[in-house]
Amino acid sequence: MSSKEFVKSFYESDFYKDPEILKGFLHPECELFWSSSSGFVKFNYDQIIEHGVRISESFKELRADISHIIAEDNFVTVRYTYYAVSFEDPEEEFCLAHFISIWEVKEGKLFSCHEMSQMADELAVDNNAYLAVKVS
Template sequence: MKNKKQIEFLYKEDGIRNAAFLDTLLHDDFILEWDSSEGNLFLEKSAIINLANELKQNYEDSFMEISHFIEENNQIVVKYNHKVTTIENPKEFFLIAKVVAIWEFEGDKIKKGYQISKPN
């Protein structure tokens, strides 16, 4: 699967909550530098997979409203709104964060990521 297609699956097909998909997508030496509401975080592959499982457990559904999708060389930039539904209210999506992410590929795996998010 080409890098662009992998990122499209990550966001458009709820791959962000799919631990098995993330395990194949992320390089073993993956690192994410994330400027979040909790400060500047550095997360490895295992932490991202744990986060995917947590998102899957805590939310009924997840939807990424993508406004920008740019690919250049081995990098892809995505700007999106992350919306979810809860188990208690599965019919109503609500915005949990606004996100900009930059993904750097090594071959067909994401080796490095940079992300800025703002909770809603």
């Protein structure tokens, strides 16, 4: 499987529902460098697993809608939007956040990720999750 196919399969998996699935994708020395709307955080392998558990406790379902995926050698850049279903309202899916992630794949596993995210805006207008901007 190519690096691009491997990263795509990660986002299509239920990694957030089962730590064993997540462990199957991660290199033991995996690190995540995440710049989010609330600041920067660096996760090591164990912290990524813990974060996956927190996600599973927060959302009934989580779906990544990939709009772009580009690979060069063992680096894969992916732009995607996460959609979620809460436990409180299991009938409604909502747009959670937009991400761009650059993964390094090493030894067939996710080794390193530099990621940026922005919380979703209720003005998201289409399946590609581009945001509408009000102009005065």
